[in-house]
Amino acid sequence: MDTFRELIEPHRDELRLHCYRILGSLADAEDVLQETMVAAWQGLDGFAGRSTLRTWLYRIATNRCLNALRAGRRRPAEPLPPFDPPEPSRRGEVTWLEPYPDGPEASYEAKETVELAFVAALQRLPPRQAAILVLRDVLGFSTAEVAEMLDTSATAVKGALQRARATVRQRPAVTAEPPALARRFAEAFTAGDVDGLVSLLTDDAWLNMPPAPHEYHGRAAIAEFFTVFFDWCGARRFRLVPTCANAQPAFGCYLAQPGEPVAYPAGLLVLSPRDERLGAVTWFLHEGLLARFGLPSEVS
Template identity: 35%
Template sequence: MTDDRPLGADEATFLAAVRADDTARFALITERYRRALRVHCYRMLANYEDAQDLTQETFLRAWHKRESFKGHAALRTWLYRIATNACLDFLEKRNDRTPVPAGLSGADWEVLYLQPYPDRMLPEDPQESVVARETIELAFIVAVQHLPPRQRAVFILRDVLGWPASKAADSLELTVASVTSALQRARVTMREQLPDRRFDWRITDAHELSNDERGVVKSYIDAHERNDLDGLTSLLRDDLRFAMLPDAGTLTTTAKDAVEGWVSGGLFQCGHDDWRGITTTVNRMPAAALYLRTPGDPEHRLFAIAVLRIADGKIAELTGFDATGKPWLGLPPAL
């Protein structure tokens, strides 16, 4: 695998660390790629905790294979190759890391292992993230999971990272023809899963919440804090898509039925009616972190995070995640 490029500072430092068997220098030079590699693994796996583990596995493999790095390719390319193949090895061993048929009407497939990605863990340099906002949003991550693992890898390397076919083929030990064929099939599936999206994934688009988005999230939190069911209903579109992961059951429902379903499930009832919330973002999407105070507890405890897709001032999609026991979200455990 060869990049037509002069030896860079990172490559030279890495080679010096390898020759000296210097673990400290090796760790220092590879650590700067951690965030970008973790995002890459997350796109492959849709699970933040798995992505953390596979990023660490990438560094372990890189150390064991350090003698194979000759500086002919960029260090970044070499690490991405190792990370991609580590993810493929993981997926080969796990039969629970594919979408499953939905248990409820209104959705065909569900990704029960999906986890949110904390924005604070994204690469700080927009050029380092090498992706548009859309490629970290939940809808994109879910759509990618419908691709077979090797096809998924081809799609991410080619259409997200922008690698040429020859470099992707080298990394996956495939022919260029095989990579081209896999990419064509992957694009068909992605267009089926995301029919309303543009497909120039490599345009970098830093995102801050708009005033409208902030307003909707604030109103969503206010409705919880006031137990205002009418106000909550008014924020939801009548074709709302709702899921509460990792529970099965993504469904399209009316706003009224959605709120009634939450109430019948115990929310906004005695013991589940003392809420606080804070506005945040995950997957570069607006989100509300919800805190619940149960009887006898002096504090509101982190309960769930609701990730919202807002369209025309209404909540079109709401994906809820159990937020307990996830310190990596970077949220206060109590308010």
């Protein structure tokens, strides 16, 4: 067992990130990672060394992810808002999306392949296309290696990769200074300053709130949502604690009731800078999320 740990541990974090990219959910990625470790332990004697250990582990992890998706994705229950929100621009389908805490594993690949927009785009692909795109373009495995991992032909891999690339186009480069944008966002948000928030957005910005399906597109729609929301908040006050998620600026969000000195968790806000503004704000409403980011259970 000790020898097994010594072999496997150097790959654990990058395998977790790999599972997260394909599944979009950190909780599901953790579960599949554990299945991968068990399968690797049970199959270690049969590892013939025809490939590297890392390639062998990625084969197990990828196929476990695909098995999990074939078995049916766990969709979180839609939360009921405590106020009457405006009609959304659309109802999103990727309600299982979760943020990923920044860590050493993120240094294995380019920042753009960890960002929320890329992970969300992968969720909209057929699972095998998503897996092939990640294995080839993110991790750099050869066409032959990917074909062997997925028990398919090189021709099939090339075709799936071409279709996936056409769907997941490269995002615009970030030209803003994320710390400055994040600071201005925090000031406007905690002050309930709708005009200040909207001034930071691109014209085509999105506001998303997984696991709620409500999505708001454009400055006017987002302004309408925040106007209604801050009116509902009344004398309640927000406090934001800075962190990072998916290689992007983020805040642990806490809400204090009127007159109360202690604020309690109200989700995680992840900002997506683009074109010197914010191209998206994703407000994750999952319970228990802040603990995964090492954030406190309350702030005062």
